[in-house]
C-alpha cells in the first residue's frame with residue numbers, strides 16, 4: 001500500500017507528460033496541414049519556364065524544320081542540316097550518355113549546345129529558350145534507332 005502511494009505521483013506525472021505530448025503532436029499536425037494548404041495555393045500558380053509558352057505541337061514541327069536548316073544560327077555558315085540532313089548521325093539512344101566526340105556524358109540539350117559552340121560557331125542556346133525546345137524536338141523526331149550497343 002505504501003509503495004503504491006509512493007508510485008502514484010510518478011504515474012500522475014507520466015499521464016500528464018503523455019497528454020502534453022499528444023497535444024503538441026496534434027498542433028504540429030495542424031501546422032503541417034496548414035502549410036500544405038499554403039503550398040497548394042502556390043502550386044496552382046507555378047513559376048513559368050518562359051514568358052511565352054509553346055503549346056502548338058504542329059507549329060513546333062514546322063518551326064523545327066525551318067530552324068534545322070537555318071545557316072544564320074552561328075557564324076560558320078552551316079546549319080544543323082549541313083551535317084545532320086534528315087537526322088543523319090542522330091541516334092535514338094537515351095540521354096544523358098557518353099558521346100565520344102565530346103569526351104563527356106551529356107544531356108540532349110548539352111549535346112545541342114556542344115554542336116552550337118563547336119561546328120556552328122554559335123552562342124550556346126539558353127536552357128529555357130524556344131530555340132532549344134525547337135532543336136530538341138527535331139532531334140527527337142528525326143533520330144534513328146541505333147545499331148550500336150547503348
Ligand code: HEC
Nearest residue numbers: 078079080083089090091101111112115116119120135139
Ligand atoms: C560540321 C558538322 C556539324 C554541324 C554543323 C552540327 N553537328 Fe551535330 N554532330 C556532328 C558530329 C560529327 C557529331 C558526332 C556524331 C557521333 O559521334 O556519332 C554530332 C553529334 C550531334 C548530336 C548527338 C548525336 C548522337 O545521337 O550521338 C546531336 C544531338 C547533334 N549533333 C545536334 C546538332 C545540332 C542541334 C546542330 C545545329 C545547331 C548540329 N548538331 C550541328 C557534326 C555537326
